[in-house]
Amino acid sequence: MKNKVALITGASSGIGLEIAKCLAKRGFDLVLTARNSDKLSKTVKNLSAKFPVSIDSVVSDLHDSKAPNEIHQFCISKQYKISMLVNNAGYAIASPFDETAMEAEEDFIRVLGISVIALTKLFIKDMLVSGGGKIMIVSSVAAFAPPSSIQILYGPIKTFMNRFSEALNINYNHKGITSTAVCPGYTVTNFHTASGVQKEMDSVPRFMKKSAQRVAEEAVEATLNGKKVCVPTKTFKLIVFLLKILPHSLFPLFSKKLAPGRYDKK
Numbered sequence: 375m376k377n378k379v380a381l382i383t384g385a386s387s388g389i390g391l392e393i394a395k396c397l398a399k400r401g402f403d404l405v406l407t408a409r410n411s412d413k414l415s416k417t418v419k420n421l422s423a424k425f426p427v428s429i430d431s432v433v434s435d436l437h438d439s440k441a442p443n444e445i446h447q448f449c450i451s452k453q454y455k456i457s458m459l460v461n462n463a464g465y466a467i468a469s470p471f472d473e474t475a476m477e478a479e480e481d482f483i484r485v486l487g488i489s490v491i492a493l494t495k496l497f498i499k500d501m502l503v504s505g506g507g508k509i510m511i512v513s514s515v516a517a518f519a520p521p522s523s524i525q526i527l528y529g530p531i532k533t534f535m536n537r538f539s540e541a542l543n544i545n546y547n548h549k550g551i552t553s554t555a556v557c558p559g560y561t562v563t564n565f566h567t568a569s570g571v572q573k574e575m576d577s578v579p580r581f582m583k584k585s586a587q588r589v590a591e592e593a594v595e596a597t598l599n600g601k602k603v604c605v606p607t608k609t610f611k612l613i614v615f616l617l618k619i620l621p622h623s624l625f626p627l628f629s630k631k632l633a634p635g636r637y638d639k640k
C-alpha cells in the first residue's frame with residue numbers, strides 16, 4: 375500500500391522541520407517547501423538519510439501570490455495526493471507599525487494569511503475527491519492574547535487563522551476533513567532572530583521556552599486525531615485558560631517578566 379503524503383510549508387527549520395520528522399516517523403511521504411533552496415535541499419538530504427520514506431521538495435516564496443498555485447501544480451505533476459496539509463511558514467515584523475512600509479505588511483499578511491487560505495482552497499478540493507484529509511494551521515498563543523505593542527498585526531492574523539480553521543471544521547467535518555489550529559507559545563527556533571526579537575526572547579524565563587520537537591509531537595498527534603485546537607505543553611494550556619477567563623487589562627501587569635517587550639510603550 376502507498377504511504378500517505380503530507381505537504382509542509384516552512385519545513386526547512388524550527389517547528390516545520392520537527393513536524394516533518396514526526397510525520398516521516400509515522401510513515402508519511404513528504405513534500406517540503408520553503409524559500410531558501412540551500413536550506414531546503416539540506417533538509418531533504420538529512421531527512422532522507424534518517425527515514426525510509428519518499429521526500430520531495432519545491433522551493434517557493436509565499437510572498438509571491440502565484441506560489442500556492444505553483445506548489446499545487448508541482449504536486450499534481452508528480453501525482454502526489456496530499457492527505458495532510460501543514461500550513462506552518464511564518465515570521466513576524468518587529469519594527470513599529472508607523473515605520474513599516476505597507477508593502478511589508480501586505481507581504482506579511484500574504485505569508486501568514488492569504489497563502490494559508492489559497493493553499494487550503496486548492497488542496498481541500500483534492501481532499502474532497504479522495505474522501506477526506508487533515509489540515510494543520512500553525513497559529514499561536516498570540517491568537518488568544520491581547521494585541522501587543524510589538525508585531526501588532528501578528529496576533530490579529532493568528533486570531534483570524536483560528537477562526538478560519540473553526541469555519542473549515544464547521545463546513546467540512548461531515549466530509550471527512552478536519553482542521554487543527556496549533557497554537558504554540560514561546561518555542562526555541564530561528565523565528566525570533568529572523569523576526570528581529572531575539573533580545574526579547576532571551577529575557578523570557580526558561581520554563582516558558584519550549585522545544586520545537588515537543589511542540590511538533592503534540593501538534594501532529596492532535597492533527598491526526600482531528601482535534602480542533604491544540605495548545606502544546608501544559609504551561610501554555612494554563613496560560614490560554616487564564617487568557618480566556620481573566621480580564622485582559624491585567625496582562626500587561628504580568629508581562630514584564632513573562633512576555634518581555636510585548637506590552638512596553640514605545
Ligand SMILES: NC(=O)c1ccc[n+]([C@@H]2O[C@H](COP(=O)([O-])OP(=O)(O)OC[C@H]3O[C@@H](n4cnc5c(N)ncnc54)[C@H](OP(=O)(O)O)[C@@H]3O)[C@@H](O)[C@H]2O)c1
Pocket residue numbers: 383384385386387388389390407408409410411413434435436437462463464465485512513514515557558559560561562563564565566568
Ligand atoms: N517560535 C515561536 O515562538 C512561535 C510561537 C508561536 C507560533 N509560531 C509559528 O510557528 C510557525 C513556524 O515558525 P518557527 O518558529 O518554526 O520559525 P522558523 O524557525 O523561523 O521557521 C520558519 C519557516 O518558514 C519559512 N518561511 C518564512 N518566510 C517564508 C516565505 N516568505 N515563503 C516561504 N517560506 C517562508 C522559513 O523558510 P526560509 O528560511 O526558507 O525563509 C522557515 O522554513 C510560524 O507560523 C510562527 O508564526 C512560532
